[in-house]
Amino acid sequence: MTELPEIGITWAGRTREGPLPVLEVVGALRVESAGRELLQAFDARGVAGPRAVRSAYLHMRRAMTGRRIRLRDPGAVMALYLAGTDQLERALGRVGLQPDTARAVIVSVPAAPVRELMARMSFAPIEEPPAGVPSLETLQRIGVPEDLIRSTPPERWEMLVLEHIAAVDLPR
Numbered sequence: 001m002t003e004l005p006e007i008g009i010t011w012a013g014r015t016r017e018g019p020l021p022v023l024e025v026v027g028a029l030r031v032e033s034a035g036r037e038l039l040q041a042f043d044a045r046g047v048a049g050p051r052a053v054r055s056a057y058l059h060m061r062r063a064m065t066g067r068r069i070r071l072r073d074p075g076a077v078m079a080l081y082l083a084g085t086d087q088l089e090r091a092l093g094r095v096g097l098q099p100d101t102a103r104a105v106i107v108s109v110p111a112a113p114v115r116e117l118m119a120r121m122s123f124a125p126i127e128e129p130p131a132g133v134p135s136l137e138t139l140q141r142i143g144v145p146e147d148l149i150r151s152t153p154p155e156r157w158e159m160l161v162l163e164h165i166a167a168v169d170l171p172r
Contacts, residue, residue, distance in 0.1 A: 046082065
């Protein structure tokens, strides 16, 4: 069995006022991604925590090595899983960077320092949110059904997210 590389997950906050220049940030990520399996930034409002990131990464890797997906961009495929959808446009609306993005999650595989990259993108490291209980806003943003949210105690919401990620692989 192949050993998995370490996944770098960095939570970051904007250091500049005004709209996020999304195209510039995406360009900076592309330049820096050479030689890495994955270097991507996601809007933190749609990321339910480090376990969700790790789960989405593992699903992405399996989907890409199994040739079960047409997309060839690992960041785009990971966005599908993080967002819990098989539609790229919907995924980017849920977890993609937006002009109003104030916090981001930068994922690097293999794990590597991203402080200089963050500074060029006008972000700085912030404290990671506590693991285990994603916010109601995050659950709603990624499309977890309201009836599931209402019928599940908050301490089990993280499991809802992990199931939501895994459901992307189910036949439609």
